[in-house]
Amino acid sequence: MSQNKIHQYKKLSKLAIRLRDDLNSQDFVLLYAYNGTGKTRLSMEFKDRGKKQLGQADTLYFNAFTEDLFSWENDLANNSERYLKINANSSFFNGLRQLALEPRISNYLSRYANFDYQIDYDNWRIIFSKGDTSHIKVSRGEENIFIWCIFLAICEVTLDDDQAYQWVRYLYIDDPISSLDDNNAIAVASDLAKLLKRGRSRVKTVISSHHGLFFNIMYNELKKHPCNQYFLHKNGEESYTLQKTNDTPFFHHVALLSELKKVSDSGNINTYHFNMLRSILEKTSKFFGFDDFSACIYGIEDEVLYARALNLLSHGDYSIYQPVEMGPDNKALFTSILEAFLTKYRFELPQLLAENTRQQPSA
Known part of the structure; x- marks a missing residue:
């Protein structure tokens, strides 16, 4: 194994700048890091850096905050009218209604799950069903994969250069498969890599994960393109080391x-x-x-x-x-x-x- 230079950073903001600098010459950056390292906070630092430099957002991201844009109404009184509420104030949903993304969402969802859904745009809610049963409560894993399918559909229209998402210069994807089994992890990684390779001339992408299988698949799928891979480690409260792992994708x-x-x-x-x-x-x-x-x-x-x-x-x-x-x-x-x-x-x-x-x- 070749020894690659170790970079140290005292702040996540400096590390975010480093990742943006990488994307001046690379199409992709892959980060492997343990849970608790600060991956989600790094994704937000990366996003905020664009706002500070340009005065407006330039990053479409998927992380724990993305999942928080959805919340359940469980109808505790009657236990029958359950639905998933959408925070329509987020720019994440800029084109959701106008672009009629349901066919794209359904195309992905059919690969990972076996339930149906309906988006009520008047009230910004999602109603799930299975067979003849409506307003069902899906599992946390099913909920996460549905949100992920929305993100993939939005990525598609972004890479197609749709007007609603022309502001996007970067994608930042953090741990999209936290609740998936290995079979779905492989499918998600393969679908994501295919999509990103198709649109790499339109946007640049950072992907961070603690999931070894997912990270390894992304490495193998993207390594033929300009792509930097790193192991990110946290030392103390505010100190981080970045080790390049291009020759050893399963370095962790x-x-x-x-x-x-x-x-x-x-x-x-x-x-x-x-x-x-x-x-x-x-x-x-x-x-x-x-x-x-x-x-x-x-x-x-x-x-x-x-x-x-x-x-x-x-x-x-x-x-x-x-x-x-x-x-x-x-x-x-x-x-x-x-x-x-x-x-x-x-x-x-x-x-x-x-x-x-x-x-x-x-x-």
Whole structure:
């Protein structure tokens, strides 16, 4: 694996500027980042940067705020007239009524779900049905995929240069598949890539995700076009590192191991680090087709002790946001297990989190 330069940023606003600079020469930017890194806030910083520079919006985005443009009326009194309300004040819906997007929405929805819908433009509400039953309450996953289909339909008319969305220069898509199974994740990624490649001369796109499968598919679909891929990591409250991963699209597991190696070497090991180590072993066992994660340390001295320790210590209710330092014995055990695993599986660990990195924080 080639070592790519690490860029450090003290603020998300500076990172947003970096992404916009990338899109001067690239059609796409892909970001892999864990939940809690600040992906949604970064998408809003990116969006706000356009308003500050141009005095008007230039980014059509999909993120948690997009989903918040819809809310349920559950008819608690009669339990019969349920519908999804639309916040019509958002520019997101500029062309929804005039452009008659239902055929485009339905085209996508039929690939992912088996319910019907009707948009009541007079009252700005959506009524769902299945068979002869109307005003049904769809699941959260079905709701999210329906909203995603609206976004895809709007992307289509945007890329067709419709007047209602000519203000869009960028698309910013953050974690569109948070409630989907892997089959739908593959379908969504494939459909999105096909759409974006068709319209790459019209708009530039940033996609961020914590979903490894989705990220990998997007990488493989877009890598033949001008496209930068990054691993985004958060250090502390307001410090971020950006590592290019063009040669290693599934880089996040290596970065996680790098973090565990760093804390092991420093001795600053917290209880939740056992959960992280267990997660790595689980993923490795699936990759090799093992039935149990303990097979990853089979044949290692003290393998039974290590397996029992990982089972026990990874089941605690440990929060990354309220770290608790391990006792000396557990620290030593953690370090022994990690070293044994890294000795058996010789990962090339980048200095992603090294405190003595030569790169200076970007302004």
